Amino acid sequence: NAGVTQTPKFQVLKTGQSMTLQCAQDMNHEYMSWYRQDPGMGLRLIHYSVGAGITDQGEVPNGYNVSRSTTEDFPLRLLSAAPSQTSVYFCASRTTGGEQFFGPGTRLTVL
Amino acid sequence: GENVEQHPSTLSVQEGDSAVIKCTYSDSASNYFPWYKQELGKRPQLIIDIRSNVGEKKDQRIAVTLNKTAKHFSLHITETQPEDSAVYFCAARRRGGRRALTFGSGTRLQVQP
Numbered sequence: 001n002a003g004v005t006q007t008p009k010f011q012v013l014k015t016g017q018s019m020t021l022q023c024a025q026d027m028n029h030e031y032m033s034w035y036r037q038d039p040g041m042g043l044r045l046i047h048y049s050v051g052a053g054i055t056d057q058g059e060v061p062n063g064y065n066v067s068r069s070t071t072e073d074f075p076l077r078l079l080s081a082a083p084s085q086t087s088v089y090f091c092a093s094r095t096t097g098g099e100q101f102f103g104p105g106t107r108l109t110v111l
Numbered sequence: 112g113e114n115v116e117q118h119p120s121t122l123s124v125q126e127g128d129s130a131v132i133k134c135t136y137s138d139s140a141s142n143y144f145p146w147y148k149q150e151l152g153k154r155p156q157l158i159i160d161i162r163s164n165v166g167e168k169k170d171q172r173i174a175v176t177l178n179k180t181a182k183h184f185s186l187h188i189t190e191t192q193p194e195d196s197a198v199y200f201c202a203a204r205r206r207g208g209r210r211a212l213t214f215g216s217g218t219r220l221q222v223q224p
Contacts, residue, residue, distance in 0.1 A: 040216060041216055042117075042214040042217050043155070045211050045212075048211040050210060059213075097143075099145070099157050099160070100145070101157075102154040102155050102156070103154065104153075104154050105154055
């Protein structure tokens with residue numbers, strides 16, 4: 001199993017550009033989440049999903065969209081990038097009652 | 112929603128000493144409390160977890176204790192080694208509702224050789 005994979009590893013955007021961060025898992029996990037990690041602030045939940053077709057907002061959803069058309073994939077879309085979205089983004093997945101596994105992260109810089 | 116507070120934010124110990132990191136949570140419906148270790152530039156990885164029906168859990172040099180009444184839980188690392196140096200995060204998840212982890216702000220542990 002590849003586990004949780006994320007692409008790209010690094011990305012630089014200009015203010016106002018849009019892009020999609022990709023996340024996939026091959027463990028047939030129902031639950032998937034997106035977090036952002038900023039220095040001194042831990043991991044903050046952006047959006048999460050409890051299964052295909054079902055998504056919900058986390059603590060910091062503004063400026064981000066998600067969709068869950070398949071069990072495996074959970075892409076995160078930045079609609080109009082802002083410097084405040086400069087961060088490291090982690091995708092995670094788990095099964096019911098199980099351990100949460102993280103992807104390797106995407107380091108995003110918005111100029 | 113859930114709020115998890117973690118302290119200290121930094122902790123420096125001598126090799127061989129013990130380290131203790133403490134967290135408090137606000138949602139009494141939370142029933143799952145994992146601890147993650149994150150090395151520089153890497154992803155967080157689970158090191159130990161505890162559920163609300165257990166007061167203490169141990170795995171070699173690592174232990175976690177939970178006090179449901181006071182809504183706090185702690186990570187204990189004994190006989191620390193330089194490779195224990197990392198950032199440690201506590202988290203909490205509730206039964207039902209938003210079934211995603213809420214994380215503390217992290218503790219940077221440095222073990223001095």
